[in-house]
Amino acid sequence: MRQTxxxxxxxxxxxxLALFSVKYQVQDLEGELVDLNRSIxxxxxxxxxxxxxxxxxxxxxxxRGLAERxxxxxxxxxxxxxxxQNVSGKRGVWLGE
Amino acid sequence: xxxxxxxxxxxxxxxxxREDAPRIHFDGSKNSAMETGRNRLLVTGMVxxxxxxxxxxxxxxxxxxxxxxxxxxxRATAKPNAVGRGKIVDRRGVILAASLPIASLxxxxxxxxxxxxAADKLAEILPDLSRExxxxxxxxxxxxxxxxxxxxxxxxxxxxxxxVPGVAFADSERRVFPHGRVASHLLGMTDVDGKGIAGVxxxxxxxxxxxxxxxxxxxxxxxxxxxxxxxxxxxxxFNALGAAGVILDAQTGEVTAMVSLPDFNPNDVGTLHGExxxxxxxxxxxxxxxxxxxxxxxxxxxSGKVLLQDRYDARKPIRIARFRISDFYxxxxxxxxxxILIYSSNIGAAKMAMDLGGKAQKAYxxxxxxxxxxxxxxxxxxxxxxxxxxxxxxxxxxxxxxxIAVTPLQMAAAIATVVNGGYYRPPTILKKDKPKxxxxxxxxxxxxxxxxxxxxxxxxxVSRGTGKKANVPGYRIGGKTGTAEKQGNGxxxxxxxxxxxxxxxxxxxxxxxxxxxxxxxxxxxxxxYSATGGWVAAPTIANLVRRIAPMIGIRPVLEGDKPKxxxxxxxxxxxxPVKAAFVPSSRKFVERARERSGAH
Numbered sequence: 061m062r063q064t065x066x067x068x069x070x071x072x073x074x075x076x077l078a079l080f081s082v083k084y085q086v087q088d089l090e091g092e093l094v095d096l097n098r099s100i101x102x103x104x105x106x107x108x109x110x111x112x113x114x115x116x117x118x119x120x121x122x123x124r125g126l127a128e129r130x131x132x133x134x135x136x137x138x139x140x141x142x143x144x145q146n147v148s149g150k151r152g153v154w155l156g157e
Numbered sequence: 158x159x160x161x162x163x164x165x166x167x168x169x170x171x172x173x174x175r176e177d178a179p180r181i182h183f184d185g186s187k188n189s190a191m192e193t194g195r196n197r198l199l200v201t202g203m204v205x206x207x208x209x210x211x212x213x214x215x216x217x218x219x220x221x222x223x224x225x226x227x228x229x230x231x232r233a234t235a236k237p238n239a240v241g242r243g244k245i246v247d248r249r250g251v252i253l254a255a256s257l258p259i260a261s262l263x264x265x266x267x268x269x270x271x272x273x274x275a276a277d278k279l280a281e282i283l284p285d286l287s288r289e290x291x292x293x294x295x296x297x298x299x300x301x302x303x304x305x306x307x308x309x310x311x312x313x314x315x316x317x318x319x320x321v322p323g324v325a326f327a328d329s330e331r332r333v334f335p336h337g338r339v340a341s342h343l344l345g346m347t348d349v350d351g352k353g354i355a356g357v358x359x360x361x362x363x364x365x366x367x368x369x370x371x372x373x374x375x376x377x378x379x380x381x382x383x384x385x386x387x388x389x390x391x392x393x394x395f396n397a398l399g400a401a402g403v404i405l406d407a408q409t410g411e412v413t414a415m416v417s418l419p420d421f422n423p424n425d426v427g428t429l430h431g432e433x434x435x436x437x438x439x440x441x442x443x444x445x446x447x448x449x450x451x452x453x454x455x456x457x458x459x460s461g462k463v464l465l466q467d468r469y470d471a472r473k474p475i476r477i478a479r480f481r482i483s484d485f486y487x488x489x490x491x492x493x494x495x496x497i498l499i500y501s502s503n504i505g506a507a508k509m510a511m512d513l514g515g516k517a518q519k520a521y522x523x524x525x526x527x528x529x530x531x532x533x534x535x536x537x538x539x540x541x542x543x544x545x546x547x548x549x550x551x552x553x554x555x556x557x558x559x560x561i562a563v564t565p566l567q568m569a570a571a572i573a574t575v576v577n578g579g580y581y582r583p584p585t586i587l588k589k590d591k592p593k594x595x596x597x598x599x600x601x602x603x604x605x606x607x608x609x610x611x612x613x614x615x616x617x618x619v620s621r622g623t624g625k626k627a628n629v630p631g632y633r634i635g636g637k638t639g640t641a642e643k644q645g646n647g648x649x650x651x652x653x654x655x656x657x658x659x660x661x662x663x664x665x666x667x668x669x670x671x672x673x674x675x676x677x678x679x680x681x682x683x684x685x686y687s688a689t690g691g692w693v694a695a696p697t698i699a700n701l702v703r704r705i706a707p708m709i710g711i712r713p714v715l716e717g718d719k720p721k722x723x724x725x726x727x728x729x730x731x732x733x734p735v736k737a738a739f740v741p742s743s744r745k746f747v748e749r750a751r752e753r754s755g756a757h
Contacts, residue, residue, distance in 0.1 A: 116335035120382035138631030138713035
């Protein structure tokens, strides 16, 4: 009789300890979840801003200006457009530096 | 066990058991206390048993439930929360308009510890706010005061780094057009509450207002930017009032680019004033002038009443009622149908239209959608002007584009019908999915044969006629010039012109129809003070084709190369090297590029 009582008291103690720790774990996880959701939102906002900026930076007029200034590129002229058949016959054609 | 055991003798058994069990007997009050204790124990036991049953039941449910029925437990909400107004993208997915989170700065003056210090620090980061102004706000009596709206991310970071107590940020949203003016009239604008007030923003306001609602336009931003730049430069060169340009996919009716000048910057409401908000492409109606002769010729040929080799007497001006129809580039001789177009003869066109008949002319124009509003998906749509009574004089003037006013977009759609085999498709600014065969209702207005004849005629105009300046060696362009006098007080004004050019390329199998219209260009020295469509609009068409063709992968057909025909797709002749072709030596190429960049 006494043994059983002791056993149950111990069991109850162990269970309440376990419950206690699980509860706190859950609380921590919930906090983490809130943090994660918040940072996901922040990242999503950032992605939206970055996408808009990417679009802005890829403005065709801007790219044209940059290519002209820094790469020395110019409009493609009809003579520059060739098929592989035409190119293959001319060995050693120097296409660029 | 014997059958005897199952005999009913419960009373005896009970009695027996009771007598076997050890029994303690109490008397009086002790006995009753014992009874009470037993009862209480029983009740407690029952309650505990019930509680454990419930807990056990719950344990079993939790242990056996499958994970997907309990999704709500512990899951990061990865779906976007409150994205706000939807995006507008071009046909390739490039963002044309988006709503971005924006931080605005406010202060609680009661929470400010040192207003002087705070004002000093903030004024340094926000240069457009003066220190005095800030001090007044920060020393205010209230609990809340806006300091500045729409901060840049950098400013938000800097202010956070200051660590000034009593100031905080509020989140809001702002509509951003990353490409500014490039597609202003098309996209339109939103008001401060984020509601569409013009263009696509207004027409698709409901779609865009739904969270994540996205609108994909048929516009190709690269081509749109080229058109915008070329029109801007033609307006500057000829000191024009404005210009309109539209590039239409000849096969699908999708608008690939659409520009109206003057324009505005949708990011800045302040730029929207006067003419700037007016979309000339869809709202403006213009007497198109000679470009209409293409329609006249197509109708006349298609009706069978006029043949390509028919000739018309264009020696003398036509006198009808109180009008006099004469030619601008008068040849004063008999002209064939191709010559009428090449030399842009009003007399010839008027006579051709009379052979066709006013009734047939009106029927064709109706079928081409030129007599009523366009169905394009924009709020700004103009109503064409046409005569209420269709008399002979009307038939004649309409044949060369006077006495009828249509929008440039409608004109481009009609020309697309002429060149694409005769199929009319209403122009749209939305990207079309690949249509299922038979799903699309298309009206054929001209026969394939007429369309082929018209393409040849349009090519002739550019190779030999008034449209020579639109020619680009290597690309086969076909088109027609148009020069119309603007109507003034009760008559036409000789000096105020609408100069236009409508083109299709590659003319043998048209991909695009281009229309450029310049409002009141002033001729200058380089054009010998002429401001006609051939001098003003045609070179712009050439520039457009020169820049767009390589981008969309249209191979130039150079001298020595056979023009591409429909039938011989891969001919052996193609294998022979092209004589005119050369690859520029790198040095020359780079030098030329340097010269250019030096000029900038």
